[in-house]
Structure formats: structure tokens, C-alpha cells
Amino acid sequence: MIELYHISKQYEAGQWALLDVNLHVLKGDFWFITGPSGSGKSTLLKIIFREILPSRGQIVVDGINILRIPDHRIYQLRRTMGIVFQDFRLIFHKRVFENVAIGLHVLGVPLKEIRRRVFNALRLVSLHQKMWEYPSHLSYGEQQRVAIARAVVNEPQILLADEPTGNLDPELASEIMGVFKEINRQGTTVIICSHDKELIRHFGDKILFLFKGKIIGKEVLPSSKK
Amino acid sequence: MSFLILGVFFSLSNNLQHIADDMSESMVVVFFLSPDVTPEDLRHIEAGIKASPYVVRVDYVGRQQAWERFQKNFPELQEILKNLGTNPFPPSFEATLQKDAFRSDEILGFIKEITNITGVEDAQFNRDWVQKMQSMSRLARAIGLFLGGILVLASFFIISNVIRLNVFARKAEIEILRLVGATNTFIRLPFLLEGLTLGILGSLLSLALLFVLIRLFPVYLGHSLGPLQEIVGFRALTPPQSLAMVAGGALMGVLGSMSSLARFLKI
Numbered sequence: 001m002i003e004l005y006h007i008s009k010q011y012e013a014g015q016w017a018l019l020d021v022n023l024h025v026l027k028g029d030f031w032f033i034t035g036p037s038g039s040g041k042s043t044l045l046k047i048i049f050r051e052i053l054p055s056r057g058q059i060v061v062d063g064i065n066i067l068r069i070p071d072h073r074i075y076q077l078r079r080t081m082g083i084v085f086q087d088f089r090l091i092f093h094k095r096v097f098e099n100v101a102i103g104l105h106v107l108g109v110p111l112k113e114i115r116r117r118v119f120n121a122l123r124l125v126s127l128h129q130k131m132w133e134y135p136s137h138l139s140y141g142e143q144q145r146v147a148i149a150r151a152v153v154n155e156p157q158i159l160l161a162d163e164p165t166g167n168l169d170p171e172l173a174s175e176i177m178g179v180f181k182e183i184n185r186q187g188t189t190v191i192i193c194s195h196d197k198e199l200i201r202h203f204g205d206k207i208l209f210l211f212k213g214k215i216i217g218k219e220v221l222p223s224s225k226k
Numbered sequence: 227m228s229f230l231i232l233g234v235f236f237s238l239s240n241n242l243q244h245i246a247d248d249m250s251e252s253m254v255v256v257f258f259l260s261p262d263v264t265p266e267d268l269r270h271i272e273a274g275i276k277a278s279p280y281v282v283r284v285d286y287v288g289r290q291q292a293w294e295r296f297q298k299n300f301p302e303l304q305e306i307l308k309n310l311g312t313n314p315f316p317p318s319f320e321a322t323l324q325k326d327a328f329r330s331d332e333i334l335g336f337i338k339e340i341t342n343i344t345g346v347e348d349a350q351f352n353r354d355w356v357q358k359m360q361s362m363s364r365l366a367r368a369i370g371l372f373l374g375g376i377l378v379l380a381s382f383f384i385i386s387n388v389i390r391l392n393v394f395a396r397k398a399e400i401e402i403l404r405l406v407g408a409t410n411t412f413i414r415l416p417f418l419l420e421g422l423t424l425g426i427l428g429s430l431l432s433l434a435l436l437f438v439l440i441r442l443f444p445v446y447l448g449h450s451l452g453p454l455q456e457i458v459g460f461r462a463l464t465p466p467q468s469l470a471m472v473a474g475g476a477l478m479g480v481l482g483s484m485s486s487l488a489r490f491l492k493i
Contacts, residue, residue: 049405072410079407091399103406150406 001027001189002048002158007057009043009213017043018054018213027157030184031191032200035210041193042086044210045160048191049081050074062157079107082151082188084161088143090135090150096122097131100150107154121153122146125179141172148176152183159183161192165199177203230432237440238366241461255333256350257319257340261289267345274343275321278336283322289313316347378478385424385482389417393486418483425479429472436463 002025009018018040025031033041046052047059050066059066066077082103090099097118104114122128125145135143144164151159161180165173177199184190194200200207209217257271268286275284287295292315297304307314323333337349393400403413440462463471 051405075404075407075409077407078405083405089398089402089405091402102402106403106406106408106412154406 001025001029001062002191003060004044004048005058005060007044007047007054007059009040009047009052010055016213018047021057021210021213021215023208023215025189025191027189028184028187029189029191030181030203030205032204032207033191033193033210034195034197034200034207035216036195038212039210040213041195041210042162043213045083045162045191045193048158049083049160050077079154080157082154082156082159084144084147084151084159084164086163086166088135088147090143090146092135095132095134096127096138096146099135099146100153103150103154117153118149121149124152124182125149125176141168141176144168144176145179148179152188156188159188159190161190163193163195165194165196170198173199174202230435234370234436234439237436237461237463238370240463240467244461253323253325255321255323255337257321257346258348258350259317259319260345260347261316263317263345267343271319271340271343271345274340275319278321280323280333280336281321282324285320285322287318287320289315289317292316292318378474381428382478382482382485385421385479386486388424389421389483389486390489392417392420414487417487418480421479421481421483421486422476423479425475425477425482426472427475428479429475432475433463433468433471 002023004021004023007018007021008016010016021040021044033044035041043052047054048061050069053067061077062080064077069077091102094102100118100121101114104117109117119128119131122131125148127142127145127149130138130142135146138146148161148164151161159180164180165176168176173196180190180192181203204219205221207217207219207221208215209219257275259268259271263271272284272286275281290313293307293313296315297307333351337351340346341349400413
């Protein structure tokens with residue numbers, strides 16, 4: 001599904017954010033990428049959805065080398081992915097419904113279908129009763145769940161999440177992980193960046209350890225081989 | 227405002243052109259005759275005038291008729307005429323020319339030829355006046371295009387800046403749209419439509435203001451201009467001119483948006 005070959009990224013001369021990263025993610029996988037701050041987790045995600053380009057290496061997503069996709073065709077890649085950001089990136093002057101529906105509007109989905117899918121996505125994160133609220137009226141955890149609903153509403157093949165449980169209390173973090181697991185069970189490939197060891201121990205199937213941009217370990221837990 | 231300035235000068239130009247057209251439509255050469263012209267000379271002169279292909283109509287105006295016409299047209303000058311004691315007006319032939327015949331230089335040869343006939347004393351031909359009107363009309367149009375052009379350029383930058391501010395204000399939204407797979411067209415379209423709307427509304431507003439100006443000008447200022455009122459007047463824009471203004475506004479709006487998007491929306 002996602003193949004990374006010798007990926008390196010250098011932001012400034014002499015400093016490598018990523019160095020020779022190789023990773024093969026299979027369809028339906030549930031990966032955690034972990035490591036301390038500055039280890040290159042977010043950089044790796046940004047390269048996968050081509051927000052930034054690597055300095056070296058190649059990436060193949062679903063059989064296509066995404067580095068060869070011209071800029072004006074990147075939208076085709078992005079439509080196969082759902083992305084959850086650490087800072088949520090919600091539009092605060094639009095209601096929860098509109099925030100979640102934005103990806104469907106882009107695809108030209110009819111309004112009736114948009115209503116149905118937005119409702120289902122919000123129900124998945126238990127926020128369907130707050131569909132007409134503004135994000136600013138929601139708690140931190142609820143805003144995070146709106147961002148998750150937006151990422152899953154167009155049933156993406158790949159879900160990328162950057163520290164989706166950062167700053168949440170353990171109970172809420174577990175709840176959100178449960179949502180990701182449910183989405184994964186429905187066939188979506190999930191890659192989550194997190195430094196929450198407890199969460200990874202509890203939910204992790206496949207874990208990639210990064211340190212100063214280099215892979216220092218990979219772990220495949222027995223449960224993922226089922 | 228820029229389209230209003232453009233419209234005002236076009237409206238002035240339309241008026242001048244209209245006056246010039248009116249004058250050229252009924253362009254008349256007046257051949258003044260000697261007071262003691264003989265009937266034979268009259269026939270000879272009339273035949274000479276009628277022989278010209280440029281002339282569509284010939285009218286003889288006798289001395290008495292000229293006197294009465296003057297009294298009718300300038301009643302305030304009647305006293306002066308009475309004091310003269312005699313009729314100072316000579317008889318004349320008025321030759322109405324074909325439309326646009328005055329543009330031909332051959333007409334001058336024809337006038338000279340008739341003036342040489344015995345009994346013809348002088349000729350009056352106000353071709354210069356028509357040509358002056360036409361050049362004034364062209365001048366008004368050129369000034370309008372120049373001033374309007376500068377202001378249209380200014381409105382281009384204003385629209386461009388409005389769109390730029392909107393792009394900045396919606397930066398986060400644009401970023402999200404990009405990440406959920408929106409095409410460049412999908413992202414740009416609302417801004418282009420906004421520019422288009424601003425341009426069209428601006429030009430429609432200026433057309434409305436111009437309409438009010440044309441209506442109110444004669445009421446409030448017209449009389450104070452006296453005899454100049456007819457020249458320094460406004461005439462409504464023609465439908466193609468109005469359409470061109472709206473189309474120009476729309477084009478300006480779209481170009482303003484596009485320039486802003488090209489510079490500030492790197493997608």
C-alpha cells in the first residue's frame with residue numbers, strides 16, 4: 001500500500017530530519033510511528049501525503065510513485081487519504097457539519113448523501129448531537145473528534161494521524177484510539193504518530209521507532225499477524 | 227468611480243457627436259444673391275445648384291422671407307431691425323446637401339463654381355463647425371479613455387487587494403481544502419466569482435449614477451450654462467457602450483482576482 005525507499009529529508013544544511021527510512025505498509029495495517037520530539041515523525045507523515053518532498057528516496061502509494069505526480073494532480077492522491085492534524089485545523093467560523101462535509105463538497109457529492117455520510121462519521125465519534133455547534137463551543141477532545149470525523153467521512157484508503165491524542169486525558173485518548181481501531185477494522189490502512197508509550201503498548205500492532213530521523217527499530221506484535 | 231468618469235466623458239462625447247450628426251444630416255450651403263438679381267440669373271443659378279450630385283434640395287429664400295425668418299428666430303433683436311428702416315437681408319438659395327457630402331473636398335469646388343455665376347455674391351458653409359464638433363467629440367472620448375483608463379487600472383489594483391486580503395483571511399480554509407483534495411479550480415473559483423461580482427456591481431453602480439447625473443444635470447446646472455447648455459450636455463450611453471462598461475467591469479474583476487491569486491495563492 002505504502003512503500004518508502006531510502007527516504008531522507010534535510011531542511012537545513014547539515015541537519016537531517018529523516019535519514020534513509022525504509023518502510024513497507026500493507027493494506028489494512030495499523031502502524032504506530034513513535035519517537036521523541038524532533039525524531040522526524042511528523043516529517044514522515046508530511047512526505048507520505050506530499051505536503052513536503054523528500055531530499056532523497058522514493059515513495060510508492062498504491063503502485064504509484066507519488067514524487068512523479070505533477071503538482072496540479074496532487075489532489076488525486078489526497079482524495080485517497082484522511083489526515084488528522086495535531087492542531088486539528090478546523091474552520092472556526094463554520095459549524096461542525098460544514099467542517100466535516102468539506103471533503104465531500106470537494107468531491108462533488110450530492111447534498112443528501114453528504115448529510116447521511118456526515119451524520120454517520122459524527123456518530124462514529126459520538127458527536128452527531130453536536131452537528132450544528134461551532135467548534136469554538138466544543139471541548140478540546142470534541143474538536144479532536146471533529147477532525148477525525150472529517151478525515152474518515154470520505155472513507156479513505158489511508159488514514160494518517162499526527163499525535164491525535166496529544167494533550168488528551170487517558171480515558172479520552174483510549175476512546176479515540178477505539179475509533180481508529182474501528183476504522184481500521186473496516187479496511188482502512190492507519191498510520192498514527194504518537195509518543196504516548198502507554199497507548200502504543202495497549203493499541204499497537206506494528207510499531208516503527210524513530211530517533212533523530214533514523215529508524216532504530218520495528219516491532220510487529222503477534223496480534224497483528226492474525 | 228473609474229467607470230463613472232469613463233461614462234461621463236462618453237456621455238459628453240455622445241452629445242457632441244449627436245450635435246455634429248444633426249448638423250451634418252441637414253447640412254446647408256447658403257448662396258447669397260445680389261439684391262438686383264434678374265429672374266434669368268435666378269434660373270441659371272438654380273439650375274447650376276441642382277446639377278450638383280451632392281445637392282438633394284434647393285430652396286429659394288426671398289428678401290421678405292428672410293426678414294420674417296429673422297424676426298421669428300430672434301424676436302429680441304426686432305428693435306434693431308426697425309431702426310435700420312430697410313430690409314438688410316439679401317435673397318438666397320439654400321442648398322441642402324446629402325448626408326456626409328460635406329466630408330468631400332469636391333464640395334468646395336462646387337461652391338466656388340456657383341459663387342462665380344453672375345448674381346451670386348457670397349456663400350456660407352458651416353463645414354468647419356461640424357468638423358470642430360466632431361473633433362471635440364473625439365477629444366472628449368479620448369480624455370474619457372485616458373482618465374477612465376487610469377482609474378480602471380486603479381480599480382484593478384483595488385479589486386486585486388480586496389481578493390488578496392480575502393485570500394489571507396481564508397488561508398487556513400484554503401490549506402484545509404488543499405489537504406482534503408480540492409482542485410486548484412475549486413479553490414480559485416470563489417475568489418474569481420468574487421472579483422467578477424465586484425467588477426460587475428461597480429460598473430452597474432456607475433451606470434446608475436451616470437443615469438441620475440444625466441437626469442439631474444439639466445435641472446440643477448443646465449440653465450446656468452446658457453447657450454452652452456446644448457454643447458456641454460450629457461446624452462445617455464448607447465446599449466453597446468453600457469454593455470461594454472459592464473463587460474469591462476467584469477473583465478477587470480476577473481483579471482484583478484487572477485493577478486492576486488497568481489501572486490498570493492501558491493497552489
